[in-house]
Structures are given as structure tokens and as C-alpha cells.
Amino acid sequence: MFSVLRFSTIKNLRNVRTFASSTSNHFDIIIAGGGLVGTSLACALSKNKILSERNVLLLEGAPPFKGFECGEYGNRVSALNNNTVDFFKNIGVWEKISAARFKPVKQMQVWDASSNASITFNHDNFSENVAYIIENDLVLDSVYKELESAKNVQIKNLAKIEDVDLEGLATKSVKLKGGEEFTCDLLIGADGVNSLVRKQMKVDTYTHNYNEMGLVATLELDGNACDNSVAWQRFLPTGPVALLPLNENKSSLVWSTTPEMAKKLQSLPADEFVDELNKAFVKEYPKNEFVSNALRVLDTIMNSDSQSSRQYPPKVRSVVERSRACFPLGFMHSSSYVRSGVALVGDAAHRIHPLAGQGVNLGFGDVKCLVEVLADGVYGGATLSDKLVLLKYEKDRLVHNVPLMLGIHGIQSLYSSSFSPLVLLRSLGLQITQNAPPLKNLFMKKAMG
Amino acid sequence: MMSSTGEENGIKHFNKWLGSFWWPEDRPNGLQIMNKVRVPFIKEAILENENRGPNDNLQGIKILDAGCGGGILAEDLARTGAQIVGIDMAEEVIKEAQTHLKLKSKELESSITYKLESIESHQEKNNGKYDAVVSSEVIEHIDVNEVEDFVKSCVEAVKPGGAVIITTVNKTFFAWWNLVVGAEYWSKRIPKGTHFYNRMVPAQTLIGYLEKSGCTIKYSKGFAFDFNVTRCDWSDNLDYFYAVFAVKNK
Numbered sequence: 001m002f003s004v005l006r007f008s009t010i011k012n013l014r015n016v017r018t019f020a021s022s023t024s025n026h027f028d029i030i031i032a033g034g035g036l037v038g039t040s041l042a043c044a045l046s047k048n049k050i051l052s053e054r055n056v057l058l059l060e061g062a063p064p065f066k067g068f069e070c071g072e073y074g075n076r077v078s079a080l081n082n083n084t085v086d087f088f089k090n091i092g093v094w095e096k097i098s099a100a101r102f103k104p105v106k107q108m109q110v111w112d113a114s115s116n117a118s119i120t121f122n123h124d125n126f127s128e129n130v131a132y133i134i135e136n137d138l139v140l141d142s143v144y145k146e147l148e149s150a151k152n153v154q155i156k157n158l159a160k161i162e163d164v165d166l167e168g169l170a171t172k173s174v175k176l177k178g179g180e181e182f183t184c185d186l187l188i189g190a191d192g193v194n195s196l197v198r199k200q201m202k203v204d205t206y207t208h209n210y211n212e213m214g215l216v217a218t219l220e221l222d223g224n225a226c227d228n229s230v231a232w233q234r235f236l237p238t239g240p241v242a243l244l245p246l247n248e249n250k251s252s253l254v255w256s257t258t259p260e261m262a263k264k265l266q267s268l269p270a271d272e273f274v275d276e277l278n279k280a281f282v283k284e285y286p287k288n289e290f291v292s293n294a295l296r297v298l299d300t301i302m303n304s305d306s307q308s309s310r311q312y313p314p315k316v317r318s319v320v321e322r323s324r325a326c327f328p329l330g331f332m333h334s335s336s337y338v339r340s341g342v343a344l345v346g347d348a349a350h351r352i353h354p355l356a357g358q359g360v361n362l363g364f365g366d367v368k369c370l371v372e373v374l375a376d377g378v379y380g381g382a383t384l385s386d387k388l389v390l391l392k393y394e395k396d397r398l399v400h401n402v403p404l405m406l407g408i409h410g411i412q413s414l415y416s417s418s419f420s421p422l423v424l425l426r427s428l429g430l431q432i433t434q435n436a437p438p439l440k441n442l443f444m445k446k447a448m449g
Numbered sequence: 450m451m452s453s454t455g456e457e458n459g460i461k462h463f464n465k466w467l468g469s470f471w472w473p474e475d476r477p478n479g480l481q482i483m484n485k486v487r488v489p490f491i492k493e494a495i496l497e498n499e500n501r502g503p504n505d506n507l508q509g510i511k512i513l514d515a516g517c518g519g520g521i522l523a524e525d526l527a528r529t530g531a532q533i534v535g536i537d538m539a540e541e542v543i544k545e546a547q548t549h550l551k552l553k554s555k556e557l558e559s560s561i562t563y564k565l566e567s568i569e570s571h572q573e574k575n576n577g578k579y580d581a582v583v584s585s586e587v588i589e590h591i592d593v594n595e596v597e598d599f600v601k602s603c604v605e606a607v608k609p610g611g612a613v614i615i616t617t618v619n620k621t622f623f624a625w626w627n628l629v630v631g632a633e634y635w636s637k638r639i640p641k642g643t644h645f646y647n648r649m650v651p652a653q654t655l656i657g658y659l660e661k662s663g664c665t666i667k668y669s670k671g672f673a674f675d676f677n678v679t680r681c682d683w684s685d686n687l688d689y690f691y692a693v694f695a696v697k698n699k
Binding site: 049050169170376377378379380381382383387388389 | 477481482484485486488489492504524525526527528529553
């Protein structure tokens with residue numbers, strides 16, 4: 001019992017355990033998974049006035065994070081939206097990120113290869129940014145650095161979890177592969193798409209394999225990229241190809257395509273690969289005449305000109321050596337995010353297609369919501385394992401996540417077909433949205449915050 | 450919970466609930482759901498009254514829970530740091546409160562004391578002793594003629610300048626429809642015969658009793674359940690449940 005007092009300060013009321021078992025292995029909160037979302041959660045907990053005295057154990061299976069240096073750009077980047085950036089500002093992480101490097105995106109240009117429909121997203125007069133392109137390793141490094149000053153957080157690396165026991169009424173327990181055991185009031189599953197915590201929760205999950213792979217790479221652009229603050233995405237019949245700017249003359253590639261195509265592209269010699277990539281953005285695909293006519297009629301009705309605003313993405317000059325990598329794409333949603341004393345955040349709860357750049361933003365949104373809801377609950381005298389409190393987190397996030405996920409899934413389905421009526425439908429839809437500011441603003445608010 | 454000379458129906462009714470005041474973990478009852486709203490209300494009121502910051506806790510504060518029932522409010526209040534004395538007149542219910550504390554919430558044992566006694570006899574021995582007196586969802590269960598004395602006894606027990614916080618149900622059709630018809634008969638979330646229209650207390654009446662006992666009303670706030678008693682939130686009127694925060698004049 002006295003070892004528990006080591007973690008507590010006497011002046012605050014603490015849950016003093018009086019079990020006979022080794023209480024020094026008991027924590028208020030255990031976070032399973034030290035990736036982007038898990039570490040941000042640990043950091044946010046340590047910054048919250050009400051929760052900062054609760055002791056937290058962060059378990060990560062990999063060795064201690066190698067750190068980040070501003071050398072060659074990493075090939076895994078994320079498009080963070082304004083809500084995420086605000087969140088980072090609140091937990092003191094944004095300073096470190098902005099001191100290193102990041103690329104604000106002022107405009108997104110999206111178009112359909114099977115028709116002439118296109119849409120651009122930007123704020124009026126480019127007064128605000130629509131997204132920020134930041135390397136994942138830089139975010140992780142910044143959060144870990146901020147965690148160094150968090151007195152209530154303990155990080156354990158090389159801690160591969162063997163099993164979790166969720167049946168305990170007030171405490172949950174975690175067993176590591178090395179045999180060590182820990183218990184906690186609240187267990188957070190931040191352990192990614194194949195979450196062990198979620199599997200033990202025995203909840204239902206809906207999964208859908210897209211039969212696509214995402215190919216990433218770091219690219220050097222041709223000289224005329226201007227200030228390269230536009231993100232480009234073209235929907236090809238095989239999947240969307242996107243260029244996300246990294247700096248004035250470098251961009252990151254995210255190309256979602258068939259597994260065969262992805263493997264082939266990955267193994268092509270560099271110059272052939274660059275040719276294929278440049279072709280992908282400009283190659284003309286057969287256009288259905290009916291669709292083209294329909295779009296022209298729409299132009300007349302809405303008094304718009306879908307051709308004049310057409311810009312073209314910068315030409316790619318070369319691909320950075322060894323920066324090409326592939327990962328599988330799929331959709332997953334857990335039927336429940338919580339149980340008494342257990343909660344899922346990030347990819348452990350949901351997984352989506354990268355076409356809208358929302359995946360990790362959803363995870364950070366989960367973290368922000370969970371910390372707020374837990375703080376409110378604890379303020380009102382609830383324990384950390386209180387089911388009512390966790391159910392509020394689940395409800396708030398379902399209300400936010402499900403429409404977005406269904407929307408993105410719907411777009412993926414819609415754009416993976418070359419069936420003319422669908423091409424017509426999506427082209428008209430895209431063009432209408434482009435020319436209807438209220439509609440466009442609705443989408444922008446939801447995705448970009 | 451009732452005057453020592455008062456009628457027994459209410460006590461008998463609550464004693465029949467033996468063992469069921471607290472519902473199983475995965476089906477919290479109305480009072481447990483209500484904690485999400487009434488504990489922050491009580492905490493904020495006392496913090497303000499004791500000139501503590503909004504992020505502070507209630508360490509060192511002595512609170513009397515008059516009509517504590519099974520201890521649902523007392524336990525969550527204890528987690529804010531305060532020392533709670535809970536009194537009730539239904540013997541089986543006090544026993545259940547003590548059992549729950551010992552078995553499920555052992556860490557709060559040093560913060561909560563339960564006593565089987567009436568508010569009158571308790572305040573005689575503890576006149577002006579408490580920093581705050583709380584009576585939540587009690588006065589709508591006692592005889593209409595005894596509410597004024599009950600409120601007066603609550604005020605006697607608190608120190609001059611201390612907080613008196615009472616939550617109850619307003620005497621309106623809306624409250625009756627939701628609570629008696631909805632919760633007792635329709636969804637059966639509460640046993641039949643728990644609430645009666647003629648025992649519900651209109652807000653103005655309660656405010657009158659508090660002022661007559663020597664208090665100044667600080668503010669009141671209304672809250673409500675949805676029809677199925679699954680969640681509880683603040684509302685912009687006092688038509689259903691309401692909470693009053695008053696301070697005993699010095």
C-alpha cells in the first residue's frame with residue numbers, strides 16, 4: 001500500500017488500494033500502444049488540470065523511439081486538419097513541430113479522370129489553410145519530447161502485450177510477453193487496427209477489404225512548382241493518386257491502386273516510375289459523351305465554367321531513393337468503442353481509406369473528446385472506469401465519426417467504378433458541389449475543421 | 450428522512466427496495482445517472498461558497514447528506530474530497546449503503562459515515578456543525594405537511610454562511626407525466642409508488658421555506674431526464690427536476 005503513495009501526493013484524494021497484491025504495478029490508466037494516437041493521449045492526460053495527478057503507464061512494443069532529424073523527408077506523412085493543429089497547440093506539441101518543418105496547404109484540387117468534373121477546396125482569399133502536411137515521425141518525436149516533462153506518465157518500451165483481462169469489476173489487468181503484469185482502473189486500446197484490446201472486448205467489427213494498396217514515396221518536383229502549396233488528387237479508374245506538398249520542391253505521394261499495380265510501381269526503376277507517375281496525372285481517359293454533355297448543360301444552368309479553373313499539378317522530376325513503400329487499405333469500424341473501464345481510440349476503433357486524409361485526424365479527435373469527457377466525469381465524482389462516462393465518449397465520437405466514415409467509404413465506392421451512370425452521378429455531384437458554396441463549406445467544415 | 454412523529458409509508462416503501470437501491474454495474478439507475486449533473490452542481494456551489502478555485506477539490510469540507518438512501522450521492526461526493534455523514538430513516542436502506550461502501554468502494558470508507566436517524570435528532574446534536582447540507586431527491590417523498598420542518602432542520606445543521614443545497618421534483622404536469630407515468634409505469638425504471646403528484650414540491654414553495662428558515666437563495670437550476678431515463682442534462686426551466694443553492698444567513 002505504501003508503494004501506491006509513491007505515485008500520489010498526499011493533499012489530493014487518491015484511490016488508495018488496500019489489496020495484498022503488488023500495488024506498485026497498479027496504475028490509474030494504462031495505454032496500450034505508443035503510436036501517434038496513444039502518445040498524444042498520454043500527453044493530453046498530463047496536461048489536463050483535473051487528470052494530471054492520475055498515473056499513466058504507456059506500453060509500446062517497439063524499442064524507444066529513435067527520434068527525428070530534419071534530414072531526408074520521411075515517406076509517411078499525414079494531412080492534419082485545423083482541429084488537430086488546435087489540439088496540438090493545447091498540449092504544447094505544436095511549437096516543436098513548427099520549429100522543425102511542416103507545409104501548410106492553401107488549396108486542394110480534386111478531379112475525376114473519367115469525366116471533366118473537378119472541385120477545388122480553399123478558404124476565401126486563401127486566408128486560412130485547409131490542411132498541414134507533416135511527417136508522422138516528426139509528430140511522434142514532438143509528442144515524446146513533450147512527454148519527458150510529464151511527471152505522471154511512465155513509458156515502457158519493448159513491452160509486447162500477451163494478454164489483457166477485462167473481466168475484473170473495478171480493475172483490468174495486462175500481461176506482457178515477458179511475464180510482467182500490470183493492473184489499472186482504465187485500459188485504453190490505442191494498439192492499431194489489429195488491436196488486442198478490442199479483440200478481448202469481444203465487440204463486433206465491420207471490416208471491408210478494399211483490395212487496394214497505398215503506395216507512398218517522396219518526390220522531387222520540376223522547377224515550376226511555384227510555392228507548391230496545393231494538394232492534388234486525381235481519381236483514376238484504379239484509385240486516387242495524390243500529391244501532398246512537403247516544401248517548395250518536394251511532395252509526398254499517396255497512390256491508392258490495385259495490389260498488382262502497386263507492387264509493379266514499387267519495383268520499377270526510378271525513372272520509369274516517375275514517367276508512370278507523371279502520366280497518371282495527365283493521361284486522358286476515354287470520356288463518355290453523355291456525361292460530358294451533361295456537365296456542359298450543368299455549366300450553363302449554374303452559370304459556371306468547369307474548364308477555366310483548371311490547373312495542372314507540377315511535374316515530378318525524380319523519386320527519392322528507397323522512399324517507395326506499400327501498405328494495404330481497408331475499412332473497419334468497431335460496433336462499440338467502450339466497455340466499463342475500457343476504451344478504444346484511433347485505428348483500434350476505426351480505419352478508413354486515405355483518400356480524404358482523415359484517418360489520423362479522427363484518432364486525435366477521439367483523444368481530445370476522451371480527455372474532456374473523463375475530466376468532466378472525474379470532476380463530478382465518477383471513477384475512471386465509470387461506464388456512463390465512457391458511454392458519453394462513445395456516443396460523441398460515433399456521432400462525429402460514422403457520417404464521415406460512411407461518406408468517405410461512399411466516395412471510394414462511387415469512384416472505383418467506370419459504370420457510366422455512376423460516373424454521371426458523381427461528376428454531376430462534384431460539379432454541383434464545386435459551384436454551391438454552402439454545400440462545399442459543409443464538407444470543408446466537416447473534414448478540415 | 451421523515452419527522453420522528455411522521456407517517457411510515459415512505460420508510461416502508463424504501464425498505465422494500467432492500468438490495469436493489471444500487472443497480473448492477475451495466476444498468477445504472479436514475480439516481481446514478483443523475484450524479485453526472487447534481488455532483489458538479491453541489492461541488493461548484495460549495496467551491497464558490499468556500500472561496501476555492503474552480504479546479505480545487507472539497508478536501509476538509511464536512512457535508513451532511515440528509516436522506517442519503519443507498520449512498521449513491523454520498524459516494525460520488527466523497528470522491529471530491531469531502532467528509533460525508535449520511536443519515537436516513539429506512540433501516541434496510543442504510544444497511545445497504547454500508548454494505549456497498551464496504552464491498553465496492555472500500556477506498557471511501559474513511560470519508561463516509563452512515564447513521565440511522567432523523568434529521569431532527571441529528572441536528573439537535575450537531576447544530577451548526579456542517580459546512581454544507583445536501584438533501585437530494587428526498588422532500589418529494591415525505592408528507593407535504595412535514596417538508597417545512599425538514600428544511601428548517603437541514604438549515605439548523607449547517608454553519609452560519611454554510612451552503613444548503615436541495616434537489617427535488619417540481620409539482621408540474623410535465624414532471625408527473627415523465628416521472629410517474631414514464632419512469633414508473635411505462636419503462637418501469639423506478640418502482641411504482643415512489644413518487645406522488647401531491648408530494649412533489651413547487652419551486653416557489655421550497656424557496657419560501659428556505660428563506661423563512663433564514664437563508665438567502667443564490668441560484669437554482671433545472672435538469673431533466675429523457676423519457677426512458679437513460680441520461681440526464683441541464684434544462685432551461687425548472688419544470689421537471691431542479692436544484693436550489695442557498696446560503697444560511699450569518
